[in-house]
Amino acid sequence: MTNQIIECVPNFSEGVDREIISRITDEIALVDGVKLLNVDPGKDANRTVVTFAGEPAAVIEAAFSAIKMAGELIDMQTQKGTHPRMGATDVCPLIPVSNITLDETGEYALQLARKVGQELQIPVYLYEHSQTNAKRNNLAAIRAGEYEGFFKKIKLPAWQPDFGPAEMDAKRGATVIGARDFLIAYNINLNTSSVTVANEIAQQVRETGKIIIGENGKERIPGALKYVKAIGWYMEEYKKAQVSMNLTNIAVTPIHQVFDEVQAKADALGVKVTGSELIGMIPLKAMKDAGQYFLQKQGITYITSEEKLIAAAIEAMGLNELAPFNPRQRIIEYLI
Structure with missing residues (x-):
């Protein structure tokens, strides 16, 4: 039987101290049977x-091992x-890659949680496919209030953790674990420093849209893109605002459409959009489809070379604007 492969994409709340990051990722690299594919720190985030x-x-x-080490090295109080x-x-998602179903991956997520x-003894919340309660399977809903608000939130009957103590850990905080489909974390750069403008764009494109006050009270206006979560923020490191997004179903809403x-x-x-930034990794098909799409917009329909399609996607979406984009290091199939 061909080996089952799953991917894990933990997000650690440290993007500045390289020694801390290395000590966490070293825990992963030491385990036989896993391959460390990408480490993507963000200074402002x-x-x-x-x-x-x-x-x-x-x-x-x-x-x-990585969660344990992160809890020892990162102090959420500061x-x-x-x-x-x-x-x-x-958050620590598990994603099926090869010869394994989402349900089977969910069993491993439960085991980890x-x-x-x-x-x-860290409070753990299940999310996405691993969470049966529809009111608390969305990461944004779970994380609402953030670290500072969780000392009260965790005491509410509706927000008892799925595993671990119902007491917020002052140093380590709480963790979200679950199985989900592949997600692309993707930021689009604007030629403005205005968070207001970036947030307005985020509200117009994200699936949940925005709430307005009308004649009949509060009304939600849906956004343009299904399976897209988005916020606007300013990145001091780049001196510009970004629309920061999670694309949760790229089969329905591909990156080029976003x-x-x-x-x-x-x-x-x-x-104006000046370029964009991929956080983590992306499937090969998503890059090839994007290249095909942008070439067709230019009236070019005869390109079939994988390398040229990827180059076209990188150029059209400005993926090289903030840092060099190396497909061999960012496309998941090239590394597994």
Whole structure:
């Protein structure tokens, strides 16, 4: 039987101290049966997105060791950053890659969540496919109030953790674990420092849209893109605002559609998109489809070379604007 492969993409609430980041990722690299694929720290977000993959049992072992080390090294009492967060290991998703179903991956997520809650005594919340309660399967809903608000939130009957103590850990915070489909974390850069403008674009494109006050009271106006979560923020490191997004179903809403939609909304508000930034990794098909799409917009329909399609996607979406984009290091199939 061909080996089962799952991917794990933990987000740690440290994006500045390279020694801390290395000590956490070293825990992953030491485990036989897993491959550390990508480490993507963000200074202003003060967050590092780590990607690794391997056979399920090894992935669970590596994830547990990394969560344990992050709890020892990161102090949430002093941690600050632009990205919403609630714990040293803020979220730890497991994603099916090869010869394994989402349901089977969910069993491993439960195993990890139970182990973290019982052995490390960290409050753990299940999310996405692993959470049966529809009112608390969305990461944004779970994390609302963030670290500072969780000391009260965790005491509410509706927000008791799924595993671990019903007491907020002052140093380590709380952690969210679950199985989900592949997600792309993607930021689009604007030629403005205005968070207001970036937030307005985010509200116009994200699936949940925005709430307005009308004649009949509060009314939600849906956004343009299904399976897209978005916020606007300012990145001091880059001196510009970004529309920061999670694309949770790229089969329905591919990355090239997201780029075009944000660009259209920005143009309507009198600002320009200057490029974009991929956080973590992306499937090969998503890059090839984007390249095909942007070449067809230019009237070019005869390109079939994988390398040229990827180059076209990088150029059209400005993925090289903030840092060099190396497909061999960012496309998941090239590394697994």
